[in-house]
Amino acid sequence: MSSSVVGDDTRGSRAPTLRDVAREAGVHVSTVSRVLNGQAAAGRITQDTEERIRDVASRLGYRHNNIARALRTGRTLVVGMVVPDVGNLYQAGITRGAGDVLYAGGYSLILASTDDDPAHAESQVAAMLGVQADGLMYGVAREDDPVLAGIVAQDVPVVLFNRAADLPAVSAVLPDDLAGTRMAVEHLLALGHRHIVHVGGPEAVSSTVNRLAAFENLLQARGITGIHRLARRHTEEEGHRVTRQLLEEHPETTAVLAANDRLALGAIDAIRDSGRSCPDDVSVVGFNDMPYSDRFSPSLTTVRISQYELGGRVARLLLETIADPGRPPETHLVTPELIVRGSTAVPPAETST
Amino acid sequence: MSSSVVGDDTRGSRAPTLRDVAREAGVHVSTVSRVLNGQAAAGRITQDTEERIRDVASRLGYRHNNIARALRTGRTLVVGMVVPDVGNLYQAGITRGAGDVLYAGGYSLILASTDDDPAHAESQVAAMLGVQADGLMYGVAREDDPVLAGIVAQDVPVVLFNRAADLPAVSAVLPDDLAGTRMAVEHLLALGHRHIVHVGGPEAVSSTVNRLAAFENLLQARGITGIHRLARRHTEEEGHRVTRQLLEEHPETTAVLAANDRLALGAIDAIRDSGRSCPDDVSVVGFNDMPYSDRFSPSLTTVRISQYELGGRVARLLLETIADPGRPPETHLVTPELIVRGSTAVPPAETST
DNA sequence: CTGTTAGCGCATTCAC
DNA sequence: GTGAATGCGCTAACAG
Numbered sequence: 223m224s225s226s227v228v229g230d231d232t233r234g235s236r237a238p239t240l241r242d243v244a245r246e247a248g249v250h251v252s253t254v255s256r257v258l259n260g261q262a263a264a265g266r267i268t269q270d271t272e273e274r275i276r277d278v279a280s281r282l283g284y285r286h287n288n289i290a291r292a293l294r295t296g297r298t299l300v301v302g303m304v305v306p307d308v309g310n311l312y313q314a315g316i317t318r319g320a321g322d323v324l325y326a327g328g329y330s331l332i333l334a335s336t337d338d339d340p341a342h343a344e345s346q347v348a349a350m351l352g353v354q355a356d357g358l359m360y361g362v363a364r365e366d367d368p369v370l371a372g373i374v375a376q377d378v379p380v381v382l383f384n385r386a387a388d389l390p391a392v393s394a395v396l397p398d399d400l401a402g403t404r405m406a407v408e409h410l411l412a413l414g415h416r417h418i419v420h421v422g423g424p425e426a427v428s429s430t431v432n433r434l435a436a437f438e439n440l441l442q443a444r445g446i447t448g449i450h451r452l453a454r455r456h457t458e459e460e461g462h463r464v465t466r467q468l469l470e471e472h473p474e475t476t477a478v479l480a481a482n483d484r485l486a487l488g489a490i491d492a493i494r495d496s497g498r499s500c501p502d503d504v505s506v507v508g509f510n511d512m513p514y515s516d517r518f519s520p521s522l523t524t525v526r527i528s529q530y531e532l533g534g535r536v537a538r539l540l541l542e543t544i545a546d547p548g549r550p551p552e553t554h555l556v557t558p559e560l561i562v563r564g565s566t567a568v569p570p571a572e573t574s575t
Numbered sequence: 576m577s578s579s580v581v582g583d584d585t586r587g588s589r590a591p592t593l594r595d596v597a598r599e600a601g602v603h604v605s606t607v608s609r610v611l612n613g614q615a616a617a618g619r620i621t622q623d624t625e626e627r628i629r630d631v632a633s634r635l636g637y638r639h640n641n642i643a644r645a646l647r648t649g650r651t652l653v654v655g656m657v658v659p660d661v662g663n664l665y666q667a668g669i670t671r672g673a674g675d676v677l678y679a680g681g682y683s684l685i686l687a688s689t690d691d692d693p694a695h696a697e698s699q700v701a702a703m704l705g706v707q708a709d710g711l712m713y714g715v716a717r718e719d720d721p722v723l724a725g726i727v728a729q730d731v732p733v734v735l736f737n738r739a740a741d742l743p744a745v746s747a748v749l750p751d752d753l754a755g756t757r758m759a760v761e762h763l764l765a766l767g768h769r770h771i772v773h774v775g776g777p778e779a780v781s782s783t784v785n786r787l788a789a790f791e792n793l794l795q796a797r798g799i800t801g802i803h804r805l806a807r808r809h810t811e812e813e814g815h816r817v818t819r820q821l822l823e824e825h826p827e828t829t830a831v832l833a834a835n836d837r838l839a840l841g842a843i844d845a846i847r848d849s850g851r852s853c854p855d856d857v858s859v860v861g862f863n864d865m866p867y868s869d870r871f872s873p874s875l876t877t878v879r880i881s882q883y884e885l886g887g888r889v890a891r892l893l894l895e896t897i898a899d900p901g902r903p904p905e906t907h908l909v910t911p912e913l914i915v916r917g918s919t920a921v922p923p924a925e926t927s928t
Numbered sequence: 929c930t931g932t933t934a935g936c937g938c939a940t941t942c943a944c
Numbered sequence: 945g946t947g948a949a950t951g952c953g954c955t956a957a958c959a960g
Contacts, residue, residue: 237729239937250947255939266945289651289707290937292642293952300685300706308670309866314662321661321688330702332653333686335674349683353653354642376590487870513662517840519872592953603931608955621929643953646936 238282247271247278254279258286292354300330301540302350303359306338306456312483312512312529313361316383319533320359327541329356336362338424338455344369351378357544359536363387364426379543383536386428386553393543393551395536399432402525402558406479406507407440409523409560413568415477415505419468420450421461421489423481433481433509449475453485461488462495469496469504476504476569483508483515483524490520490565501567511561520564532556591635600624600631607632611639645707653683654893655703656712659691659809665836665865665882666714669736672886673712680894682709689715691777691808697722704731710897712889716740717779732896736889739781739906746896746904748889752785755878755911759832759860760793762876762913766921768830768858772821773803774814774842776834786834786862802828806838814841815848822849822857829857829922836861836868836877843873843918854920864914873917885909 240258244251249271257267257275278284292298303320305313317333324331332355334346343362347369350358357379363370367387373380374392382394410418420437423430434450441448451468453460461480469475469492478493480486486508493500500506500520508515511526535554543549593611597604602624610620610628631637645651656673658666670686677684685708687699696715700722703711710732716723720740726733727745735747763771773790776783787803794801804821806813814833818841822828831846833839839861846853853859853873861868864879888907896902 240939241937251938252940252948253946256946259939268945271945286705287707287937288705289642289645290952291939293646293936293954294938294940296952298642298706308674309664309667311662311664311667314664314667317661317686318688321686325687325699325702330685330706331687332683333670333674334678334684335671346678348638349678352639352641353651353683354640514867514871517871518867519870593955594953604953605932605955606930609930612955624930640953643936644955646938647953647955649936 237287238284239287240284243275243279243282243284246282247275249275258284298354298356299328300332300353300355301357301359301537301544302332302334302347302355303361304334304336304343304346304350305361306336308333308335310456310484310512311514312510312527315513315529316361316533316536319530319535320537321533323534323537323541327537329541338362340364340367340369347373351376357381357540359383359540361385363428365428365431366426377547379540379547381536381540381543383532384429391551393539393553395532395539395554395556397429397527397532398555398557399429400436401555402509402527402560403433403436403479404440405558405560406509406525407437409562409566410477410479410505410507411444413477413505413566415569416446417472417474417569418446418448418477418479419465419472419475420448421464421468421478421480421485422450422452423456423485424454425452430481437479453481456482456484458484458488458491461485462492463488465489465492466495469493469498477566478504478506480506480508483510483512483522486522486524486565487518490518501565503570505566505569507566515561516563523563523566524561526559526561527556528559590640591637592640593637596628596632596635596637599635600628602628611637650709651707652681653685653706653708654710654712654890654897655685655687655700655708656714657687657689657696657699657703658714659689661686661688663809663837663865664867665863665880668866668882669714669886669889672883672888673890674886676887676890676894680890682894691715693717693720693722700726704729710734710893712736712893714738716781718781718784719779730900732893732900734889734893734896736885737782744904746892746906748885748892748907748909750782750880750885751908751910752782753789754908755862755880755913756786756789756832757793758911758913759862759878760790762915762919763830763832763858763860764797766830766858766919768922769799770825770827770922771799771801771830771832772818772825772828773801774817774821774831774833774838775803775805776809776838777807778805783834790832806834809835809837811837811841811844814838815845816841818842818845819848822846822851830919831857831859833859833861836863836865836875839875839877839918840871843871854918856923858919858922860919868914869916876916876919877914879912879914880909881912 244254336342361383363385438448451464453464478489490500493504508522508524511524515522593604597607689695714736716738775787791801804817806817831842843853846857861875861877864877868875
């Protein structure tokens, strides 16, 4: 026991450690450790010493040093989330849903944005693994994804979201692309559209592939040939560029099905730029129902994916995987819902049949 | 699990440590450490051994264990960012700017969202301090903020952004509220508006206080009394609620100055709901120029704060503070810019003078 | 130039 | 019920 009169309360000098608490309480470090880890409940510690220790600990303002603990236990209680773009509102909703579940479970969330660039992804993931994250939520998977393969090879728990990969061994929470695309296509067909084009997302991304395939199959079943083009990124600019090309090549187009809302926004711009109007001349359907979809002009008809729920499911699945790494991988499909708004309408009366 | 008969090359069994590399290369652990930390450059290591070590390291797939390193060095290379709402696009831009600077500096970013609730802030900050973050970017400051005071008391490097606090000892990067408000008010005055109301943000937040004071002073200088009401949160719903009240109490209103874009969006809704039109009957000016401000209907006239730049400056300032904790605090003001769009127009001809 | 030594703060196995 | 001893993986003095 040191000078317990004044010497104690030197705030801000150095964070108190277990040893400080032990010395002050007149017990051994390990006893303090046991108490502060709730092992006192197991009847292993005297009521009296427990109280004394807790008392000293709070008086000294003791806080666990999670670094030391992590080094000892091998767990950091930190998980990483890799997204294509933090500036994307759809992603933000997912982040929120995941964050809430994680914090409730005592975990912290590290976030990285890759700009949808595999090279970025590699360095970001390296950083996350560098801080010894206990697991990763990976939202930038490519069909053939070496970065992801590396994560899996290191036995780091990982759950994919939004996009699947060619790895059967990893869990995923994905939108039901087929169901969503069907809703959108049937909506357009029901309105009377027969000249529908598809603005797809980036190549080698599962949602792009799935939505495109669904689009083509659904139309083919009605004897219609689906026209499409892929964007390089999920941005308004790319939606604009691709739609403009499609409209030039296929001026008979009366509807655009976009692989996501940002592409849809770009499509609407392109339609305007071509001197046409949405939805009077050309209808547009998006995907995701990102926030503010209802406030654009025109408001966006889109396939809603519940972002908050999706994020929550990703986080829960990851937590389960961390708790039991041996559990078989699961793939969850999130059921979409069609939200009809102002960007779709019946096609104009045909001038040339 | 396979049997570890062969010993060495059981891939995926356990991450290789410095010791593994040292043994394999036939040198001592500390030598490996020196090489892998770039101290070889100081001419302290033989060309030959360096190559051999690097060789073995990469062959074994060695990665730094940052936990162990952090325990030793006392630095984690992780910084935390606390924002009111990850789902806010304005915040997302800031996060992006900060993230880029941080990653370039070898740091990782932990993100937490508090829902603008001080109780949340407390637990989120505790989590960040728990992972021994090297510093914090704090975007949820209140004027009198006990959570922030706690951070400062623990000598954790911190930089405020967006909102200031009553603590002189901490650096901050803030929008120039006075200049921004002046631009907005003068724009409205120039258009001929004389009945202007202000929808402020939450109480006890510096931007709310500053913008309100600027609003009142600027109008007073012209002999006009500024009417205002405060919202409880920076949301569309609150903007709607507050604006509706203001319009009921002051039907002569021809312009609304909102303390941020989301409030402005709500204001526009309220104007519509009251049977009036924006901008024909009532003009609206926002603050921030958040993404998509140009795509709403009407598009938003607003005071732009360069989000990416602000985020970058926050991160740089924090990095500098971490590097030199003794440096005197700085306050940076980010200069705003008025973006005139479709939500402002000349006021309608007065019916009753 | 490289090896030796000594912890960082903690959790945990083993004694008593 | 509690103390002693050990080591997680690494860096940084200090020797040589």
